[in-house]
Amino acid sequence: MSLASGRPYLAIPGPSTMPDRVLQAMHRGAPNIYAGALHDMVNTIWPDLRTVAGTTGHVAMYIGNGHAGWEAANANLFSRGDRALVLATGRFGLSWADAARDMGVAVDLIDSGAAPISLDRVEAALRADAAHAIRAVLVTHVDTASSVRTDVPALRALMDAVGHPALLAVDCIASLACDEYHMDAWGVDVTVAASQKGLMTPPGLAFVWFSDRAAQESRRSDLRTPYWNWTPRSTGSEFWQLFCGTAPTHHLYGLREALDMLVKEEGLPAVWARHETLAQAVWAAFAAWGRGNPAIALNVADPNHRGRSVTSARMGAPAATLLRGWTESQGGVTLGIGLGMSTPEDLAGDGFLRVAHMGHVNAHMMLGALAVMEAGMQALGIAHGPGALDAAAAVVAGHPAA
Numbered sequence: 121m122s123l124a125s126g127r128p129y130l131a132i133p134g135p136s137t138m139p140d141r142v143l144q145a146m147h148r149g150a151p152n153i154y155a156g157a158l159h160d161m162v163n164t165i166w167p168d169l170r171t172v173a174g175t176t177g178h179v180a181m182y183i184g185n186g187h188a189g190w191e192a193a194n195a196n197l198f199s200r201g202d203r204a205l206v207l208a209t210g211r212f213g214l215s216w217a218d219a220a221r222d223m224g225v226a227v228d229l230i231d232s233g234a235a236p237i238s239l240d241r242v243e244a245a246l247r248a249d250a251a252h253a254i255r256a257v258l259v260t261h262v263d264t265a266s267s268v269r270t271d272v273p274a275l276r277a278l279m280d281a282v283g284h285p286a287l288l289a290v291d292c293i294a295s296l297a298c299d300e301y302h303m304d305a306w307g308v309d310v311t312v313a314a315s316q317k318g319l320m321t322p323p324g325l326a327f328v329w330f331s332d333r334a335a336q337e338s339r340r341s342d343l344r345t346p347y348w349n350w351t352p353r354s355t356g357s358e359f360w361q362l363f364c365g366t367a368p369t370h371h372l373y374g375l376r377e378a379l380d381m382l383v384k385e386e387g388l389p390a391v392w393a394r395h396e397t398l399a400q401a402v403w404a405a406f407a408a409w410g411r412g413n414p415a416i417a418l419n420v421a422d423p424n425h426r427g428r429s430v431t432s433a434r435m436g437a438p439a440a441t442l443l444r445g446w447t448e449s450q451g452g453v454t455l456g457i458g459l460g461m462s463t464p465e466d467l468a469g470d471g472f473l474r475v476a477h478m479g480h481v482n483a484h485m486m487l488g489a490l491a492v493m494e495a496g497m498q499a500l501g502i503a504h505g506p507g508a509l510d511a512a513a514a515v516v517a518g519h520p521a522a
């Protein structure tokens with residue numbers, strides 16, 4: 121017997137669960153791309169996209185995934201041979217560095233492993249660059265592999281204190297519309313995101329927001345090719361220029377619906393607060409489980425450095441992989457693999473898993489997922505401390521245990 125039949129919860133960190141409303145908005149015949157309702161609808165998307173990122177700057181859309189967003193940012197930021205300083209806190213930061221390197225950018229990498237960035241190391245790297253050869257600092261807001269969250273305002277403050285003129289570019293693919301983010305107030309020049317995580321829309325759209333200064337500096341970038349050039353995409357006077365060809369028509373209808381839900385109905389502060397509470401519930405459960413089994417622990421010790429959209433945790437190998445298998449086949453909850461978390465003793469990463477709490481998730485989904493994990497630990501005989509579900513419920517009820 122399996123208890124998995126019913127509405128599943130895909131709790132891998134992307135693609136995230138999509139609202140039925142978003143899917144229904146996409147369910148329509150092909151619209152005319154030359155005039156009419158599609159143009160009118162797309163005109164309404166730009167202001168809401170700016171609101172989501174907290175900017176009055178420019179925004180470009182691409183048909184593509186998160187990797188396309190990285191490539192778009194790189195193409196507009198750099199010329200071949202330019203220097204980038206990449207601050208990696210997990211697999212995704214390393215991949216952005218790889219993409220830049222493959223495009224001919226000279227990458228200085230500060231690899232923090234799966235831990236928060238040391239600002240001292242960043243300061244030393246910036247001060248060592250007295251000639252200001254580093255054109256941009258690339259950083260991941262929340263690295264989806266480690267679930268480390270970077271303190272972007274602190275990084276900006278450091279760059280200002282050092283007096284380094286590099287542009288600051290932030291990958292918000294995992295965090296946008298989950299974790300609080302204010303591009304302009306935080307002094308960010310370039311923000312990258314994609315549709316399939318906090319934005320609750322199928323994979324297929326990438327977004328790059330950019331400041332006036334980034335727009336200005338991009339004019340000299342010799343990596344800009346026609347498809348990636350963000351200028352016509354953000355200022356094009358003809359509709360086809362906004363997408364460098366046929367618009368991703370159905371994704372745009374889905375995105376419109378998702379932005380209605382996030383920006384116009386729930387409101388971003390409430391969206392952030394929801395993700396904050398759901399994240400706290402997950403952390404409370406892990407804390408209780410860990411009290412009965414020292415192998416169970418969150419990857420990030422300091423709550424200030426934990427992403428609010430995904431939680432990466434260790435359970436000891438092979439418990440994490442066994443539990444993931446059980447929750448999927450018996451409980452309808454698909455948890456994320458431990459990405460980039462293999463160790464010499466655990467080459468397959470069977471000791472790590474990730475719980476996604478991004479996008480269209482609510483209290484019953486999160487408490488249900490935690491309860492299924494608890495059941496799986498019981499069924500598999502994985503040692504765990506008591507009280508995890510009580511602790512998570514107390515967070516949701518608004519009075520967490522001290």
Ligand SMILES: *Cc1c(COP(=O)(O)O)cnc(C)c1O
Nearest residue numbers: 134185186187212262264293294
């Ligand atoms: C998912 C993700 C990516 C990669 O996105 P793809 O759509 O898989 O290309 C990059 N960075 C972060 C932080 C992500 O969460």
